[in-house]
Amino acid sequence: METNALSRRNFLRVSGIAGSALCLGFYFPANAKKGELITVNTADLSGFEFNAWIRIDANGKVTLTDHRAEMGQGSFQSVPQIIAEELEVDLKDINVVFAQGDPVKYGSQITGGSSTIRGSYKKLLKLSATAREMLITAAANKWNVPASECYAGSGYVIHKPSGKKLHYGELVADASKLTPPKEVKLKDASAYKLIRKPLQRMDTPMKTNGEAIFGLDKKLPGMVYAVVERSPRLRGKVKSFDGSAALKVPGVKQVFKIQMMVFNTTRDGVVVIANSTWAAMQGRKALHVEWDESGFEHVNTADIYKAHEDLLKTKEGLSFKKQGDPDGILNKADKKIDVIYQTPYQAHAAMEPLNCIAHYQPDKIEIWGPIQAPDWVQGDITSKFKMPKGKVIVNMTFLGGGFGRKAFLDYTHEAVAISKEIGAPVQVVWTREDDIKQGPYRAGISYRGQGSVENGEISALKFKMAGQNIDHWNGPSRDKANNSTAEGFLKPYYDSIKNLSFADVPYEMPLPNMWWRSVYASTNGFAYESFMNEMAVLAGKDQLDFRRQYLKDERCQALISKMEEVSGWKSRKKNEGFGVAITECFETTVGQVVKVSRNAAGKVKIDKVWAVMDCGWYVNPDIITAQIEGSVVMALGAATIHEITFKDGLVEQHNFYDYLMPRMSDMPLVEVHIMENPADAGGVGEPGLPPFAPALTDAIYDLTGNRIRKLPFNMNAI
Amino acid sequence: MKKLIIISCFLSIVGFVSLSFRSEKVINKNYPTLPKDSVGSTKAFMSVYKVLMSARCMNCHPSGNTPLQGDDSHLHTMNVTRGLDGHGVYSMRCSNCHQAENTAGLHMPPGNPKWGLPPANMRMVFQGRTPRELALQLLDPKQNGGRTKAQLIDHMANDALVGWAWHPGEGRTLPPMSRPAFAAQVRLWIAKGAYAPSAKIK
Amino acid sequence: MITITVNGQRHDIEADPNMPLLWVIRDILGLTGTKFGCGAAQCGACTVHLNGEAVRSCVTKINRAAGQNIVTIEGLSANNNHPLQLAWNEMSVPQCGYCQSGQLMSAAVLLRENPNPTDQDIDDAMSGNICRCGTYQRVRAAIHKAAAMQTEGVKS
Numbered sequence A: 001m002e003t004n005a006l007s008r009r010n011f012l013r014v015s016g017i018a019g020s021a022l023c024l025g026f027y028f029p030a031n032a033k034k035g036e037l038i039t040v041n042t043a044d045l046s047g048f049e050f051n052a053w054i055r056i057d058a059n060g061k062v063t064l065t066d067h068r069a070e071m072g073q074g075s076f077q078s079v080p081q082i083i084a085e086e087l088e089v090d091l092k093d094i095n096v097v098f099a100q101g102d103p104v105k106y107g108s109q110i111t112g113g114s115s116t117i118r119g120s121y122k123k124l125l126k127l128s129a130t131a132r133e134m135l136i137t138a139a140a141n142k143w144n145v146p147a148s149e150c151y152a153g154s155g156y157v158i159h160k161p162s163g164k165k166l167h168y169g170e171l172v173a174d175a176s177k178l179t180p181p182k183e184v185k186l187k188d189a190s191a192y193k194l195i196r197k198p199l200q201r202m203d204t205p206m207k208t209n210g211e212a213i214f215g216l217d218k219k220l221p222g223m224v225y226a227v228v229e230r231s232p233r234l235r236g237k238v239k240s241f242d243g244s245a246a247l248k249v250p251g252v253k254q255v256f257k258i259q260m261m262v263f264n265t266t267r268d269g270v271v272v273i274a275n276s277t278w279a280a281m282q283g284r285k286a287l288h289v290e291w292d293e294s295g296f297e298h299v300n301t302a303d304i305y306k307a308h309e310d311l312l313k314t315k316e317g318l319s320f321k322k323q324g325d326p327d328g329i330l331n332k333a334d335k336k337i338d339v340i341y342q343t344p345y346q347a348h349a350a351m352e353p354l355n356c357i358a359h360y361q362p363d364k365i366e367i368w369g370p371i372q373a374p375d376w377v378q379g380d381i382t383s384k385f386k387m388p389k390g391k392v393i394v395n396m397t398f399l400g401g402g403f404g405r406k407a408f409l410d411y412t413h414e415a416v417a418i419s420k421e422i423g424a425p426v427q428v429v430w431t432r433e434d435d436i437k438q439g440p441y442r443a444g445i446s447y448r449g450q451g452s453v454e455n456g457e458i459s460a461l462k463f464k465m466a467g468q469n470i471d472h473w474n475g476p477s478r479d480k481a482n483n484s485t486a487e488g489f490l491k492p493y494y495d496s497i498k499n500l501s502f503a504d505v506p507y508e509m510p511l512p513n514m515w516w517r518s519v520y521a522s523t524n525g526f527a528y529e530s531f532m533n534e535m536a537v538l539a540g541k542d543q544l545d546f547r548r549q550y551l552k553d554e555r556c557q558a559l560i561s562k563m564e565e566v567s568g569w570k571s572r573k574k575n576e577g578f579g580v581a582i583t584e585c586f587e588t589t590v591g592q593v594v595k596v597s598r599n600a601a602g603k604v605k606i607d608k609v610w611a612v613m614d615c616g617w618y619v620n621p622d623i624i625t626a627q628i629e630g631s632v633v634m635a636l637g638a639a640t641i642h643e644i645t646f647k648d649g650l651v652e653q654h655n656f657y658d659y660l661m662p663r664m665s666d667m668p669l670v671e672v673h674i675m676e677n678p679a680d681a682g683g684v685g686e687p688g689l690p691p692f693a694p695a696l697t698d699a700i701y702d703l704t705g706n707r708i709r710k711l712p713f714n715m716n717a718i
Numbered sequence B: 001m002k003k004l005i006i007i008s009c010f011l012s013i014v015g016f017v018s019l020s021f022r023s024e025k026v027i028n029k030n031y032p033t034l035p036k037d038s039v040g041s042t043k044a045f046m047s048v049y050k051v052l053m054s055a056r057c058m059n060c061h062p063s064g065n066t067p068l069q070g071d072d073s074h075l076h077t078m079n080v081t082r083g084l085d086g087h088g089v090y091s092m093r094c095s096n097c098h099q100a101e102n103t104a105g106l107h108m109p110p111g112n113p114k115w116g117l118p119p120a121n122m123r124m125v126f127q128g129r130t131p132r133e134l135a136l137q138l139l140d141p142k143q144n145g146g147r148t149k150a151q152l153i154d155h156m157a158n159d160a161l162v163g164w165a166w167h168p169g170e171g172r173t174l175p176p177m178s179r180p181a182f183a184a185q186v187r188l189w190i191a192k193g194a195y196a197p198s199a200k201i202k
Numbered sequence C: 001m002i003t004i005t006v007n008g009q010r011h012d013i014e015a016d017p018n019m020p021l022l023w024v025i026r027d028i029l030g031l032t033g034t035k036f037g038c039g040a041a042q043c044g045a046c047t048v049h050l051n052g053e054a055v056r057s058c059v060t061k062i063n064r065a066a067g068q069n070i071v072t073i074e075g076l077s078a079n080n081n082h083p084l085q086l087a088w089n090e091m092s093v094p095q096c097g098y099c100q101s102g103q104l105m106s107a108a109v110l111l112r113e114n115p116n117p118t119d120q121d122i123d124d125a126m127s128g129n130i131c132r133c134g135t136y137q138r139v140r141a142a143i144h145k146a147a148a149m150q151t152e153g154v155k156s
Helices: A008-019 A075-087 A121-143 A168-175 A204-208 A244-248 A277-285 A301-314 A326-332 A374-384 A410-422 A432-437 A492-496 A521-539 A543-550 A554-567 A621-640 A692-704 B002-022 B038-052 B131-139 B149-158 B160-164 B179-191 C021-028 C083-090 C100-113 C119-126 C136-155
Strands: A048-051 A054-056 A062-066 A094-098 A150-153 A156-159 A165-167 A224-230 A237-242 A252-262 A265-274 A288-292 A318-323 A336-342 A355-361 A364-369 A392-396 A426-429 A445-454 A457-467 A500-506 A577-585 A588-598 A604-614 A669-674 C002-006 C009-013 C047-050 C053-056 C069-071
Touching: A048 A121, A054 A121, A054 A168, A062 A075, A075 A094, A075 A121, A121 A150, A121 A156, A121 A168, A156 A168, A165 A168, A204 C083, A204 C100, A224 A277, A224 A410, A224 A432, A237 A252, A237 A265, A244 A252, A244 A277, A252 A277, A252 A410, A265 A277, A265 A410, A277 A426, A277 C021, A301 A336, A301 A445, A301 A457, A326 A445, A326 A457, A326 A500, A336 A521, A355 A410, A364 A374, A364 A410, A374 A392, A374 A410, A410 A426, A445 A521, A457 A521, A492 A543, A521 A543, A521 A577, A521 A621, A521 A692, A543 A554, A543 A577, A554 A577, A554 A588, A554 A604, A554 A669, A577 A692, A588 A692, A604 A621, A604 A692, A621 A669, A621 A692, A621 C136, B038 B131, B038 B179, B131 B149, B149 B160, B149 B179, C021 C047, C047 C100, C053 C100, C083 C100, C083 C136, C100 C119, C100 C136, C119 C136
Parallel strands: A062 A094, A224 A426, A364 A392, A457 A500, A604 A669, C002 C069
Antiparallel strands: A048 A054, A054 A062, A150 A156, A156 A165, A224 A265, A237 A288, A252 A265, A318 A500, A336 A445, A355 A364, A355 A426, A445 A457, A577 A588, A588 A604, C002 C009, C047 C053, C047 C069
């Protein structure tokens, strides 16, 4: 079981090559552990780098770079799968390495917005084909034959008429002297050998035997461990602290105060440094910290939603989109509904709690960690610590989940600040409680939907949202509606619903909030698609037919037909509840049908979820399937069993005993279908999440007549 | 070969179950008696009942096969199940999380060397039982693990796992009376004739 | 000084006897396949085998393991070839992978004690392991697959 450059054997072989002064494409620092992914600093390397993603050494060893974070979504597989296709190498013969943060080389590296493939696949296909053509030209020149008589396959260039072949390694030196061609021909999708194939993930072997190195697994020589007691309340300041008892805990070395920027506010903490994670945690328990909470806001969850409701009922808000005259029609309409939906605050709660290693030295700063945006971290640390350009090195490890939280810059900054204070490499470890209690959270958002029906047709739709706006942290512009006010809502509706409006009623609140898997679509989708289901009832229509009537574009029509076909929509039985929702997120449309029934004890249970995804061009259907399965589980948790609540400014949840997670016994069957069409690639990692909650509540309505408008709700209480 | 493994597995479970009974001191000496007094006996039992139905006792005597948790006696999360011997199944054995002593801290797993539910063949359900049902069940050797009245008193008064209820760790409420007071009520109930309350008493 | 055997190797450990096995394994022995997820026996990411039982090492003091046999994910098989590991690979079970060491260690106990588990058995054995990526459907399928592989292996 080869794990691509990560086994001991590879290590030794590469060392041998280095010894004989041949070029190589990656290196192992002295303290590297078996199975560790090493990011490549190409300045130290010989060998020919065709571009930032492809490097081939004289032995023909191919090293491909994953410039995005691997947090479960599969970039470690799908990026190489794209490159190998056009480069004509076999995946078993390549190594994959993570890039360091380097926006000049790689462009954006932020692994968010489901952008890894859709943001770079065209570039990756082209640069891979370019490298292949250069190798073919080098071979043709060597043989003195026309390049058109040559082709590439499995890491060789082959001369068709004679059958002669040369390994890429033998061509690197010549190819490196060529000027890259301006235009290259890309394969037709029908000729793909790797793309669109459900290939096994190359990172699985090292994730089944403990070899994969996550942030928390990275160790440096001389590294110490830190935990931080942070203010339990927003904006709490350290008034005083007594670390004397903590310093008596065996292994504890230092205790000191630290202050961090979190957006435009500060966060105080007391740091405990020790020689093991456990010792640091014990030291923290022995700390006595007095917090100054003057000027502190005593946030309560109930007040937040009360404020939302008042705003939605009394304010028109900032218009995001308006067509026709929805207000005029609603005023005159007889048949209309006016409802409010509520969605909760949520923590990301990735399985790997936040952590980061930083090594501050006067002339450079080096960082290792589970990082979603290495380029952002590099920029942030460079400016905050006033380092010269290029002196902040950000190394990515595997991420034990991210969901948006690890694209925030607080924990990396904190680690560097601590390392600077103690002058040593340090691993800052967040406990699960820190991870859940400190935020930032997905904001809870409330919506008001108003709609009317005339002669079985929608005559007007009016949506308003009230909730915190992520954008306000960075560039507050309070006179413009939230950019994402209509996120999740299918654009083809605009063509068929003449009187429609969306507005954002600004709601300011100092709780730190930010993106969470599928961002605003995760809450908007629930409100807007629930409302379309309510409108279907008002119009006396079947929910799928209703959508077919208003989503006229070809892709939506095909998607709806597929949903109908795979779910057996037309042969529904009496004792089953069927629900549906379709949302758009990051240029991908996903429709889900959920089926529920009552078990022997009379409790509602989810029997099955059918998901149909239209993401256009795609790489690995098995990874897509996995992403949707996982999105359904995450959506199930957020819809039915967990939420972050505040009482007197304190977060009420602590750990998985009160921020519950779906478990094996809660897992419904999920069946995934991917639409085939020639459109450009859309996102994959997030779009599977938004339609689940509205489809589930619709199914519950179908079974019980009970329409759920507030998340989360208790499945056992229906 | 496979059959052999299954049989030996079964035997070891049976052995474990009987062992856990044997491990309790068998008290042959008689128990104190008082003149029969159905009113006094029933009254004592109602005190006993209040303790048994408190979260600390009832949580491990659930009506289903999943233990209960917390002062609100909700179903134990993570789909925990009883198993044949009452100590869970497969990778979800009680002692995989519950140590020989309480783990320090709020919401951390409580512990005892014998942590577990009654075995599947002797479930000793408290949850949902009326006082009368529970009294009759406690006295019935077919349902109480073959215990005589003396052994029953000993179990309630001295068993270490029962005793955990009075040392439940941080954040858990105690039963409504002390253990000695509880044991005294058990003795009184039995001494006065071990009457079961009338079916009318809830 | 506490002596433990980890993956067949004896170690004499100098540590606070209250230190959880998790931190001994990770910070002292440097075996990082066993993960820290919650520190409260809620998520199962730290599951190791203590004398064959799937204990949560984050709440198991090293004292309890004194003189005992521990197997971590690194010792589940010699060559990443336990039927579960093979099935996990074939079905691309892990996403982020962080919880998978724990999932595998739990599944290994299930499969040892029940060579042909039903879906209910899988629910009962595996609900102590949280996967935030939501790989449950694949974990279930891979356990069935591994059971079949194991049975075939026994036959041949």
